[in-house]
Amino acid sequence: MEVSTGYLPQAVFAPADQGHPAPRVFISPQRYIQGRGVLRSVGRYLSLLQAKRAGLLMSQRSSRNEGDLLLAGLRSAGVDAVVSTFQGECTTDEITAHTTAFSKERIDCVIAAGGGKCIDTGKAIAFRLGIPVVVVPTLASNDAPCSALSVLYSPEGISQGVEFYPNSPAIVVVDTDIIAAAPERYLVAGMGDAMATWYEASVCLRNPAAVTTVGARPTLAACAIGEVCAHTLFQEGCAAAAAVASKTVNDALESVVEANTLLSGLGFESGGLAGAHAVAQSYTAIPHVRANYLHGEMVAMGTLAQLMMESRPKEATRVAEFFAAVGLPIHLGQLSLSSSDTQALEIVSEASLGFPFVGNMPMKITPEFVKSAILDAHHLGLSIPEQIGDSAYRHLQG
Known part of the structure; x- marks a missing residue:
């Protein structure tokens, strides 16, 4: 399993030449919000980031099931959204395609709404654009939402590597009504x-x-x-x-x-x-x-x-x-x-x-x-x- 060299946390926290044992390091998102109906408040939570134009990456399933409610909440908070659909695998090609598309839209944050691979793709896009990522998991199927890393896969779905990021997700929003409906x-x-x-x-x-x-x-x-x-x-x-x-x-x-x-x-x-x-x-x-x-x-x-x-x-x-x-x-x-x-x-x-x-x-x-x-x-x-x-x-x- 390869480790991407874009950002290597080991070089920051535990370089080989530091001459003493590795330090203890705790990593976490800035905010974690969980409860019934919180999806409709994502736009309000974005005020913490002063975000006004978001790139919204959604899985096809999330677009069908939660897309309208999420977009309505963003609009009510005065946040514009540029929507892009995740195609199913967190691959380098998928990351590059969405990064290129969003880079033309002058967005100030990425919202990743879906399962673990969609979330990991959103984190990778935000890292490349140098903007915060807001994670909206629509499944409670894995622990990807809060982490500052993405697991990369081949187009066939074979685990190929991991990519690390200097920043954790800015906000994680988990609507338990949505989790219960899955x-x-x-x-x-x-x-x-x-x-x-x-x-x-x-x-x-x-x-x-x-x-x-x-x-x-x-x-x-x-x-x-x-x-x-x-x-x-x-x-x-x-x-x-x-x-x-x-x-x-x-x-x-x-x-x-x-x-x-x-x-x-x-x-x-x-x-x-x-x-x-x-x-x-x-x-x-x-x-x-x-x-x-x-x-x-x-x-x-x-x-x-x-x-x-x-x-x-x-x-x-x-x-x-x-x-x-x-x-x-x-x-x-x-x-x-x-x-x-x-x-x-x-x-x-x-x-x-x-x-x-x-x-x-x-x-x-x-x-x-x-x-x-x-x-x-x-x-x-x-x-x-x-x-x-x-x-x-x-x-x-x-």
Whole structure:
């Protein structure tokens, strides 16, 4: 996995020649706003930036479902909008095309409204134009909204690299009415992504050689946030999934949306990544997996593999039972793979070693070790009682 050289945070926070250990660094958006109906107030929130003309990047789904309401709110606040439609993958060509179009419009901020890849594309555009980005996630499926980085993909959807930015999103606005109206699968996938936060940050905190995405040591604050994130999911995850299934907003949903979006975003960026995301990103190298499964579903499998790398089967069982209860995959069959698919397992295992932060694991990582952990997690998943997982997995089977 390549790292773009446009901006390298390691050179700022932890240069190799500084002669002392890396500092602790905490990264966060300027404002995070979550609640029912807040989408219509985005234009008012832009007054914090003194923005009067915005470049609005929307996914096709968001344009259909939320576009009119968002544009009406901007107009009522006296903000002009130039609309561009995201085509589905955060690629360099997609970023360049929108950057070129927006550069002709004299905009003073970018609004990115959609899922994780649309949001990452919006962040990349704003960086190139030198203006703030306002993030409006319409799904709680991943922790991209609060971070100062973008994951880049090939046109086919294969994970190819990461790009860092000197500034976090200026404002993140999460309308829980919109989250509740989306399919349950997206919220559940977000739980898979968010659950990894605590386990990866915990590894990084314990390993004195581990560094975060910006080359710094994890902060206690980020690790505490990661722990609260996991606790919230264990306590409220099933109730939140049920709320979305019935298109209802309640306290459980509000808590899980915050965990998926804010807590996980702050926790991973300032707490660190490790084995879970190394394995997860590598699943995108398998065509039928990347075509049919969401990032958080792959991270769920990566988290179980990391816990097996750490020799923590009891905790892995606890996590697997939770994943099964909310409807996340817990064995290879639920990613349309098989333990006998040697070629696919070798591809994932080899690719995991190319993930920039797999070295945060406190042991020697080899393809054989990763493959063994993936298979151990698979067999654990198969051992989870059927009554826990079969009914909950309905939204992946459909």
